[in-house]
Amino acid sequence: VDKKITIQDIANMVNVSKSSVSRYLxxxxxxxxxxxxxxxxxxxxxxxxxxxxxxxxxxxxxxxGVVLPRIDSVAVGKLLLGINNILELGGYQCVILxxxxxxxxxxxxxxxxxxxxxxxxxxxxxxxxxxxxELINSIKIPTIFTGQKNEFVSYxxxxxxxxxxxxxxxxxxxxxxxxxxxxxxxKDKAVGVERKQGFYEAFIENxxxxxxxxxxxxxxxxxxxxxxxxxxxxxxxxxxxxxxxIGLGILRYLHELxxxxxxxxxxxxxxxxxxxxxxxxxxxxITFDFELAGMKTAQGLLDLIDGKTVEAQDDLxxxxxxxxxxxxxx
Amino acid sequence: VDKKITIQDIANMVNVSKSSVSRYLxxxxxxxxxxxxxxxxxxxxxxxxxxxxxxxxxxxxxxxGVVLPRIDSVAVGKLLLGINNILELGGYQCVILxxxxxxxxxxxxxxxxxxxxxxxxxxxxxxxxxxxxELINSIKIPTIFTGQKNEFVSYxxxxxxxxxxxxxxxxxxxxxxxxxxxxxxxKDKAVGVERKQGFYEAFIENxxxxxxxxxxxxxxxxxxxxxxxxxxxxxxxxxxxxxxxIGLGILRYLHELxxxxxxxxxxxxxxxxxxxxxxxxxxxxITFDFELAGMKTAQGLLDLIDGKTVEAQDDLxxxxxxxxxxxxxx
DNA sequence: CTGTTAGCGCTTTCAA
DNA sequence: TTGAAAGCGCTAACAG
Numbered sequence: 290v291d292k293k294i295t296i297q298d299i300a301n302m303v304n305v306s307k308s309s310v311s312r313y314l315x316x317x318x319x320x321x322x323x324x325x326x327x328x329x330x331x332x333x334x335x336x337x338x339x340x341x342x343x344x345x346x347x348x349x350x351x352x353x354g355v356v357l358p359r360i361d362s363v364a365v366g367k368l369l370l371g372i373n374n375i376l377e378l379g380g381y382q383c384v385i386l387x388x389x390x391x392x393x394x395x396x397x398x399x400x401x402x403x404x405x406x407x408x409x410x411x412x413x414x415x416x417x418x419x420x421x422x423e424l425i426n427s428i429k430i431p432t433i434f435t436g437q438k439n440e441f442v443s444y445x446x447x448x449x450x451x452x453x454x455x456x457x458x459x460x461x462x463x464x465x466x467x468x469x470x471x472x473x474x475x476k477d478k479a480v481g482v483e484r485k486q487g488f489y490e491a492f493i494e495n496x497x498x499x500x501x502x503x504x505x506x507x508x509x510x511x512x513x514x515x516x517x518x519x520x521x522x523x524x525x526x527x528x529x530x531x532x533x534x535i536g537l538g539i540l541r542y543l544h545e546l547x548x549x550x551x552x553x554x555x556x557x558x559x560x561x562x563x564x565x566x567x568x569x570x571x572x573x574x575i576t577f578d579f580e581l582a583g584m585k586t587a588q589g590l591l592d593l594i595d596g597k598t599v600e601a602q603d604d605l606x607x608x609x610x611x612x613x614x615x616x617x618x619x
Numbered sequence: 620v621d622k623k624i625t626i627q628d629i630a631n632m633v634n635v636s637k638s639s640v641s642r643y644l645x646x647x648x649x650x651x652x653x654x655x656x657x658x659x660x661x662x663x664x665x666x667x668x669x670x671x672x673x674x675x676x677x678x679x680x681x682x683x684g685v686v687l688p689r690i691d692s693v694a695v696g697k698l699l700l701g702i703n704n705i706l707e708l709g710g711y712q713c714v715i716l717x718x719x720x721x722x723x724x725x726x727x728x729x730x731x732x733x734x735x736x737x738x739x740x741x742x743x744x745x746x747x748x749x750x751x752x753e754l755i756n757s758i759k760i761p762t763i764f765t766g767q768k769n770e771f772v773s774y775x776x777x778x779x780x781x782x783x784x785x786x787x788x789x790x791x792x793x794x795x796x797x798x799x800x801x802x803x804x805x806k807d808k809a810v811g812v813e814r815k816q817g818f819y820e821a822f823i824e825n826x827x828x829x830x831x832x833x834x835x836x837x838x839x840x841x842x843x844x845x846x847x848x849x850x851x852x853x854x855x856x857x858x859x860x861x862x863x864x865i866g867l868g869i870l871r872y873l874h875e876l877x878x879x880x881x882x883x884x885x886x887x888x889x890x891x892x893x894x895x896x897x898x899x900x901x902x903x904x905i906t907f908d909f910e911l912a913g914m915k916t917a918q919g920l921l922d923l924i925d926g927k928t929v930e931a932q933d934d935l936x937x938x939x940x941x942x943x944x945x946x947x948x949x
Numbered sequence: 950c951t952g953t954t955a956g957c958g959c960t961t962t963c964a965a
Numbered sequence: 966t967t968g969a970a971a972g973c974g975c976t977a978a979c980a981g
Contacts, residue, residue: 295958307959307960339959341959342957343959346959347960
């Protein structure tokens with residue numbers, strides 16, 4: 290592998306025109322013997338078509354842009370794994386842009402990818418704003434969202450409200466009447482609003498004189514941990530956390546205070562990361578299969594690229610995972 | 620944003636040649652007034668230079684290939700975050716290829732990136748083989764490794780041996796005489812060999828009649844957990860785990876058997892992920908700053924691209940983090 | 950300072 | 966079936 294060889298070099302070696310080599314490469318008509326010779330030349334030279342020239346000419350890059358809110362999270366990692374599984378099969382590669390949980394940057398990243406000429410864009414969004422919609426409508430690149438929903442775009446996500454409802458029903462059935470919902474900011478519709486709403490609804494339905502108090506936290510262990518005394522002020526019998534991460538933070542806080550879980554207080558999460566099964570006590574949670582979500586999303590994008598219509602989907606399978614962190618009241 | 624507009628369109632609007640527009644874009648000499656007019660036209664049209672044409676011509680893509688063994692790990696996520704921080708400043712973007720902890724695929728991915736014409740490659744390697752070296756030597760693209768070392772390539776990593784030594788000294792000082800090292804396969808030089816060796820050396824130095832037994836595990840919690848009884852057969856007073864993940868798996872196993880940590884048995888890790896501070900008991904570990912590692916690696920690659928020489932570096936700062944999981948013997 | 954010119958490597962009519 | 970030729974959008978001599 291010395292100096293990169295081109296389609297022209299191959300043509301010269303075999304005494305055909307470069308058009309013929311191009312045809313060979315793109316399944317055009319070509320006589321058997323020429324095809325064979327070209328194949329041989331390509332084999333021994335290790336020729337590989339120039340990615341940029343091809344993209345320039347064909348207007349296709351085989352590159353998919355992936356906009357992520359953050360990367361140092363197991364959930365996002367799994368999602369990306371699923372995305373990559375599917376995209377790789379289709380001969381696509383991922384260009385990754387990070388938004389640092391910043392909505393504006395998310396939009397800027399989408400624009401950047403568009404200008405670069407990727408063939409499609411996947412956005413693991415934290416919130417779909419008007420700016421998102423406007424941009425998506427003005428650019429013509431296939432784009433699909435995951436993690437959040439919006440009627441004007443294609444998206445594939447879990448039903449966060451349903452997840453919340455499952456948890457709400459469970460907790461009320463366990464006899465809890467005074468709980469704290471330790472959630473995140475409402476700017477995040479899926480995690481901040483839908484999960485909470487689902488929980489509230491189902492919890493109240495089953496338990497009309499119950500009491501729920503809300504405490505807000507960031508996504509990190511550390512932040513959740515630091516909200517511990519805030520949570521305890523309400524004297525809840527259960528604290529329902531918007532993510533497993535948050536649950537783990539609270540678990541740690543309670544441990545330090547020698548408050549026994551689930552004997553004295555119950556804790557739950559959402560997510561189903563492997564680590565929450567290892568914690569002590571293992572966290573009762575709603576399990577989302579993020580890798581599957583990634584695969585579905587990537588497949589949706591591929592369909593969009595193929596010109597098919599993809600209908601919004603917010604019912605990816607999720608299931609309740611009962612472990613050890615919730616106790617029965619009375 | 621309708622039909623993509625080109626440098627020629629801008630040239631026509633302002634009545635200059637497209638070369639002048641190109642000059643404007645690339646900091647060539649240009650009169651103030653023309654520059655101003657061009658700028659205005661670019662502003663109002665939202666023109667953006669065509670990525671593929673530019674790359675084709677300039678032989679530069681502003682794309683960096685990043686080969687990762689896996690993506691669903693916090694350590695890798697942090698590394699990528701650091702890489703991205705630096706690359707973004709330089710106007711580069713990351714194309715990510717996953718190797719699924721497979722050495723052959725790692726090599727194949729490097730080749731793929733080379734053929735695509737990325738400007739440089741970062742490999743978070745699990746093992747640097749002859750195939751790696753040969754490929755790197757034959758292609759001329761700047762390439763840097765992280766996570767593993769090898770005298771024939773540029774690399775930036777932590778000193779895993781030193782990390783092991785610190786732990787070995789600490790554990791022996793704590794009076795432990797019979798430990799199990801719960802490590803990974805030796806194909807992974809850094810984690811499988813260096814950490815172990817460093818630990819063995821320092822532990823024995825301080826404690827010549829001590830006993831160490833080795834148990835092998837995969838990287839996952841689950842695998843570590845499943846090795847629990849294997850570990851216990853040796854009746855150790857401490858189990859030194861090659862990663863925090865592994866340590867967390869063992870912690871869970873011991874908890875289920877109601878074996879108290881650190882009263883009955885001590886456990887340690889390597890890594891310093893946030894989650895190990897939240898576990899119960901919090902894990903004593905060696906902390907690596909993976910984000911910093913990512914930044915250093917990316918900066919090294921940028922230097923390589925600039926034609927500077929980058930010397931191998933295996934002394935990224937690491938520090939001992941004493942928490943709650945190790946007890947004193949006697 | 951600025952325009953003209955010649956490609957980068959490839960695909961794709963259009964004729965032959 | 967095949968080759969010639971045009972051109973994707975851009976950069977970079979080379980004159981002027």
